Amino acid sequence: MANGIQFDSAQFRLRLTFGPRGVYGRVPAYDRSRSICSQNSHAASCTRGTPVHVRGDVPGAISYDIYRQLHPVTVEKLAKMTASQQVTLLSANVLACELSDDGVDDPSAVLLGIPGGSMNYWVPARQVQRGD
Secondary structure: OOOEEEEEOOOOEEEEEEEOOEEEEEEEEOOOOOOOOOOOOOOOOOOOOEEEEEOOOEEEEOOHHHHHHHOOOOHHHHHHHHHOOOEEEEOOOOEEEEOOOOOOOOOOEEEEEOOOOOOEEEEEHHHEEEOO
16 A cells, blocks of 8 residues: 555454655454454463453553553544554454553553563453453
8 A cells, every 4th residue: 555554453444544744544444354463262371361352353552651542542543553553453352361460550451461472462451351
């Protein structure tokens, strides 16, 4: 795509266009055929933290400060933060590990680690399903 990038998630497709005033984003179509961070839940397991699954597609922020800036989520914020690699979309049902030693006193936010991944992501607690 010229002058931009296209980001596909299991829930939606986001097209980012770079212009003279910054990054512009739009969601042209719903597309379940592609996803990011998608993996078989049996392929990896948690070495630290409690195993959980992500409920629905959710943006994961690389820090708690970025998480607070992102919410409430808008297409513009999501586009800018995705383009700057501050946010990654996590696919529905992806296996994650809830890290309880996050150092933040906010029950509405959860720190997740993806098995085999090198980053941890902050997501809304309501988007995390505990148990099997």
